[in-house]
Every structure is written in C-alpha cells, then in structure tokens.
Amino acid sequence: MKLSPEQYFALDLMGIPVWVSRQDERLTPAESQNEAEHNGHIDYSKPWLVITEELLTAAENRLLNAIFSSIDIKLDDVMVITQQQIKALDGFSADKTIALVLGETLSQKLNMRSHAALPCKQLENCLLALVSPSLKQLLNQPQNKVKMWQTILQLRNLKAPQFD
Amino acid sequence: MTELSISQMQLADIDKVWQIEKQSNRFPWTKGNFEDCLKSGYRTFLYSVNHELIGFSVVQLVLDEIHLLNICVKPDYQGQGFGRQILNHVLEIALGQTAAIVVLEVRISNFRAQQLYLSMGFNEMSVRRGYYPAEQGREDGVLMGLELGMLSQLGQNLL
Secondary structure: OOOOHHHHHHHHHHOOOOOEOOOOOOOOHHHHHHHHHHOOOOOOOOOEEEEEOOOOOHHHHHHHHHHHHOOOOOHHHEEEEEHHHHHHHHHOOOOOOEEEEEOHHHHHHOOOEEOOOOOOEEOOOOOEEEEEOOHHHHHHOHHHHHHHHHHHHHHHHHHHHHHO | OOOOEEEEOOHHHHHHHHHHHHHHOOOOOOHHHHHHHHHOOOEEEEEEEOOEEEEEEEEEEEOOEEEEEEEEEOHHHOOOOHHHHHHHHHHHHHHHOOOOEEEEEEEOOOHHHHHHHHHOOOEEEEEEEEEEEEOOEEEEEEEEEEEOOOEOOOOOOOO
C-alpha cells in the first residue's frame, strides 16, 4: 500500500512509525567482490576464505556479513569464491588463510581430510577449513543457526592460536 | 531533546555502571556479569549527558541476531526519552551489522519497558515461565523481537 505524503505527515504527527521494505539490493563489499572474482581478480592475501556452491544472493550476502560481523571480522577481509573457481585455491597459503566451506555437499566435493592435531579439516592444498551449513539452508531452516554459531566461534578460535 | 554522548564500556567503568544497575533494578546483575560480557566481546555502550554517565546497554551478536541483554537508564533520568534514544542506538548497531532480528527479554511486570519496546515496533514472541527471580518466587519473562527485514528506513520519529 502506498501512502500519500499527507498520510506520512499525519502518521508522523501521531508518532506512528512507518516501515518500509529493506532496500538491500545495493552492492555490498562481498557482492562487489564476487563481481571482481568473476573478472579473475582474486585477492590471495585475505585471511578468510569462504567457498560457496554458487554466487550469493542479496539475502545470503547480508547473512554472511552479519555472521562475520558477529565475530568482529569485516567482509573486506573475506574472499568469497564459488566451486567454479576452485582452481584458485592453489593460490592461497595455509600460513595466511583459513577457509569456511558452506554446505556439506560442497565439502564432500572438495575432498577434505581431518587435521591431525586441530579440530578442523584441511583442503587438498593444506588450508585449514571448517564446514558449516550453507547460507541457503540457514535462511530456510533457522534451527541450523546453532551449528553455524559453533562453527563460526571455532573458526575465530582457529585463527587465534595459529597466527597470534 | 538532550543529545547523548556514546562511548564503549571498559573494565574500569564497571563500578560506575554497577551503581546505576543497582539503583535501577531489584535484582541487579553482578559486577562479574559485566566483566564476563566485556571479556566475551559483547558490544557494551555507555551513554552520558554533560559528561555524566546516565545509562548503558549490553548487546550480544549471534550471527544475524542481536540480543539486547541489558539496557538501563539511571533513575534520575528516567521518563525523559533517554531509554528510547539508547534503544535507537542499539537499532542503529543492528542495522549496521545487517542483522535480521533484535530480541530481548523483559519482566512481565515491567509495563513501562514493554510499552517502550512495543512503541518501537517490537512484538511479543513468547513468554518464559519463571525466568526472573522475584521477591516471592519467580517471575515470567516476555521475549520480544523486532524483525529488521522490513526496516531500512524508520520513520523520522524512530531514528
């Protein structure tokens, strides 16, 4: 329902909040980043790598932003690649980057193995990695948030002993 | 409206914060509760007027949810719109974090706070039986939530 300026004015006078749909279609850093990735610009120096099955939607991107923000990590420090860009993994160094694989199905495709000493997995190029539910799953089944929260805290803790 | 100045709570502020907490609540948090929140990396804010500390908020971020764990205004400054200003600040934080929802719990007997939350768009989500300690046994807690999915541009009267 569209309100006239007079109606907005009247509601404002009465102290009634006016709610509108969130305009979140604007490009956020990760989305811009995804565009860059498709042009072949992958920043291998980022400390965090997220591997997804496919490009993120606006809602998924917003959720990813919130997830990393909740552990004080800015999306500027996160590189997002899709499974189509998996060859790019070789460019990342296990000394600098930790990966988060979104989705069990994707993790099976990546041929990951358990780490000998740490509570995490390793990708073929030895990058430490954790697996979490996909963002799509998380949006459709919020009960998966528990697992995601545990994984994201583990991810943060994994970074601390390794690099600090 | 008097402008609040906002700063981050530090360990050294806990004594002052706890004084306000004690003055404002029948069952206040302990100093240890505040210390734990700081150590756990929760977002903790102080609000001052003319360099006088008049309130605080404690917020936990869990993925895309913002949990408002504590919000408090010094008794002398209550009823002057500062609670609404503090809540607005928390909503700004939530929007900045691209959170999907803000949730909080409030005593079922605390009508004044519930009125504030309802006027800011919060809805009752559920009741937690016997959630709070009370003078006589336990008191129910009301879980309230504000979905941010519909919130990009609040009315001028909100933010």
